[in-house]
Amino acid sequence: MSAFWLLIILLAFAAVGFVLGRGRALASVNGERRRLHSLPNYYGSNVAMLAFVPAVLVLAVWVVVQPLVINSSVSNHIPAELYETGGELNLIMSDVRRVADGLDLAVKNGMLTTDEASSIDTEATDLRALLGEVGVALGSEIHPSVLSAAQVMRAQIATGNLFRSIVLLVIAAAGFFIAIRMTSGEFRARNMVERGIRGLLIAAASIAILTTIGIVLSLIFNTLEFFRLYPARDFFTLLEWAPSFSGRGGASSLGLLPLLWGTLYISVVALLVAVPIGLFSAIYLAEYAGPKTRSIAKPMLEVLAGIPTIVYGLFALLTIGPMLLSVFGDDGFGWMQGQRSVMTAGLVMGIMLIPFVSSLSDDIINAVPQAMRDGSYGLGATQSETVRQVVLPAALPGIVGAVLLATSRALGETMIVVMGAGAAARLDLNPFEAMTTVTAKIVSQLTGDSDFASPEALVAFALGMTLFILTLGLNVLALYIVRKYREQYE
Amino acid sequence: MQDIKITARGVQVHYGDTHAIKDVSVDIQDNTVTAFIGPSGCGKSTFLRCLNRMNDTIDICRVTGDILLDGEDIYDKRVDPVQLRAKVGMVFQKPNPFPKSIYDNIAYGPRIHGLARNKADLDDIVEKSLRRGAIWDEVKDRLHAPGTGLSGGQQQRLCIARAVATEPEVLLMDEPCSALDPIATAQVEELIDELRENYSVVIVTHSMQQAARVSQKTAFFHLGNLVEFGDTDQIFTNPSDPRTESYITGRIG
Amino acid sequence: MTDAAFPDGANGAAPRTTTSLLAQDARTRKRNAAEARFRAYGIAAIAVGLVFLAVLVSSIIFKGVGAFQQTFITLNVELLEEKLDKSGTRDIEAIKKVTTFGYNPLIDAALAQAIAETGIENPFSKGKDLRKMISSGAAADVRDYVIENPDEIGKTVEFRLLASSRVDGYLKDRVTRESLARDKNLSPEHLDIVDALAGAGVVTKAFNTDFITGADASESRPEQAGIGVSMLGSFYMMLVVLACALPIGVAASIYLEEFAPQNGFTDLIEVNISNLAAVPSIVFGILGLAVFIQFAHLPQSAPLVGGLVLTLMTLPTIIISTRASLKSVPPSIREAALGVGASKMQTVFHHVLPLAMPGILTGTIIGLAQALGETAPLLLIGMVGYIASNYPDGVIEGFMAPNSAMPAQIYEWAKRADPAYYERAWGGIIILLLFLMSMNIIAIILRRRFERRW
Incomplete structure (x- = not known):
């Protein structure tokens, strides 16, 4: 029985349990509701819960574990001569899966009887054509051991499913009866x-932890696999990024440093734009602007924050790029070769970060106590002197934290650099050159034609790990600085 | 009899629609401690803040009438409040040292007003101010420690030292001891008595006993009016106005 | 404690200068000048920010509006029986056997006739040279019409056909005569014909609803590309996000705000949530790829997978805003409920949660708006290079069949490096921003209407 129907049956169990539990509770007090400890529905829910939840949890675990177990058991049936690497084994296994699925489909559609499907062999029937008719496409003729492995798989899946149904029904029934007896x-x-x-609530809250664990595991496993295929030392020290197309001969140079350089360079340009503009805007809005100005200017700057990054990316590619090219390109200073450059992406990223810096700084500046400003005014300082010499130093830890958070955001940005900075990995000082970044390469390596188990594709995970650690480090640093220096005036 | 330093005539203050100060006239003498007393909300702090135009920082506040410092109207259009506040210093209710070193706290005022020609001058000014604030001995070895690391009483004396560093002629003090413990309060009151040798001090206090202890002249405010003004002894032993007497004997306030 | 010895009466190093208050001394003037400069920097910064915003918005509007208009050619096509239904029996199967090749000559003839009617000379001898002015998908449109209305065979029917992308570009000033010099699709003679036809009203620009509702097209036919299918993909994704992130987010927030004890486990959860809020979106894409596609074998590029990835991204946002809403309900309400004997759980679900609902909904809408615009994670789960060419049939297919999403579609169009596709990318952005704007406005209205001042 499929998992879906199993779920339906469990739900039915729960519904019946609800009604029966409720009825039994009421019966136990001869219909006098007041003598029940809880409302009748709670008794019903109790039965439903005990019938449903343990069984569903076991079902969830089973559904995850059964394919893993069957996969590794069936892999042992594939003769060792057919493959050399783990990647090839995976390909063979997916063929096995497809053949198994196709045979099941054929039986379901009535093209084969169950017996015929179990005893089919490649000599007598054109299996490939048969499977083609059911909609399963296979790249090449089917090797007999693949077929036998597929048969083994089908048998194991059938047994597994049978056991699953039995175990789950037993658990559900057990829960049902225990709960009824309690009522x-x-x-x-x-x-x-x-x-x-409450358990459900805790589970929901734990999803945050699970997500982090998921991210870390998916990055670590694949990064380790990558380092198995490609020397880690080269990854961290090579100054060149030149992946070769997989299998076409020639080794790839997969160096992190040119990509990291591009990332850092573009982020620096972005911060040079965003921090002065954002900070001064915040200072003006917090210290000088009247309520009317504030109510107009602040929301308008916030609009910049709500615009999706794909829009900024297109803006960089099609508006800022040509604009910069007309000034700095061959018709102008001659420094710029193409539309995509560090400057293009950096400028647009800076625009995107302005509201980030501005609104965080605004909060921080407003948090500086008025008493400090009064002390300065009382001494005869002008407003700008007060801001420059009293307010900003007091707000400095918070502002540094905001800048670090903006940096972290800049490092992880993808769409703007993919569209505005180009794909060429370069270690160059000219900001008008095209230089790609870590994030752009993650996208290109995982969405290109590379075979998934090759180092050229796995390098994306190593890059992702680097990015994750960098941004996490910056965030922790920002939090630490803010917390450590916050006691200054509290 | 000392010179008159500040003359106020017919001063009115409005906060939006509220009439906070109603027609107050008073003379502040030089080298004298003048106390403003009265129940909470009677306007004494508001009036104090008019004397150095701190009310300018509040948008809805409107001040009318004349306030003359050494014969010059401080609300004249030509007057820059920045210059005024170098001459009329202020100490606030809650100590508010800057998050800087002790040295920089004191040096801030002289720096922005350009009172020191070089570093040696500045060092002198800082030392002198700290002595005037009666805190030099306690901090002379740690001038570069943060000002916020001092105790409450020390912080307030630091703020007083900071206020005198700009060489003001008048020192305004808004309930300077209300956030301090009794020992720190005693230290500050002793200091106030010394300060009057060089400055004219105006102190707002809600403690009648403190006013009796430190001041020579006292002004009693009630509901925005200046009810009575005179020598401290006379106010406390033989007040003319019945409202003053009610306040002093504790029937109101 | 007092310092007995301080230098007599006068002052420190500099003698006190008694200056009049009525005259601004030189130093004060300089300081005020510095003050004015400082203020000016602040205003300049805000002005620069607003200028950037203005340039961005005007860029979007001016470049994108064109996508909503398309050039059409109105032709009277004679549906010749001998070409389309030789047997004369109107047998659908036989009619279907005539491919678009068979329709092309009919269209060529209609076009030649329209040109003749304008009086301009037709310099092209071969029909297929002339046909370059019409979209290559036009023949399919005519064929579809004939298959639906076989009785029309033999009559002359007026068709409004899409003009080719270059002609469209010419009428929108994207294509100039000079740029055609190296173009192998059109030549200046074509443009003369177009001018004449435009004058005669045969060639017109009209509002193109197919852009909004239609499917994406291949690289060579930008005039047919539409964003409709991707919009549906985005819609299904948002449904998944709403169905998953809202309950989980609210449940997690309730636990953290109302029930969680102060211990290491709670701290761990809080730390994780604030970290996840700051993780770059592409890392979530990697997570989605590794867990949902490689491990769970969910279909690539399906809205379900995209929705699950976006759920994980939106959870921190929803949790943070939900917690703020729960915190803002005053403790007195909780105490009142507990006072009549409700359990903690009943207090939360019957009293606190309903009062916090407006804030929770506002936060959710804003979270959804953010998720709608995300692109990077979608690229990694397969939505790159995918041509969303069919509407999914049925709801299950809507979730599971590979599809695109609006931002991914825009990226795809931008990648094709054709000015016609650039225009469509800008147009797609306009639609995306319209959605975002309406969602934000709804959120603001909700907040204003239901905000309570405690």
């Missing part, structure tokens, strides 16, 4: 149910 007037059903709900 009586004095039983504190509401507490039980609320404990269950």
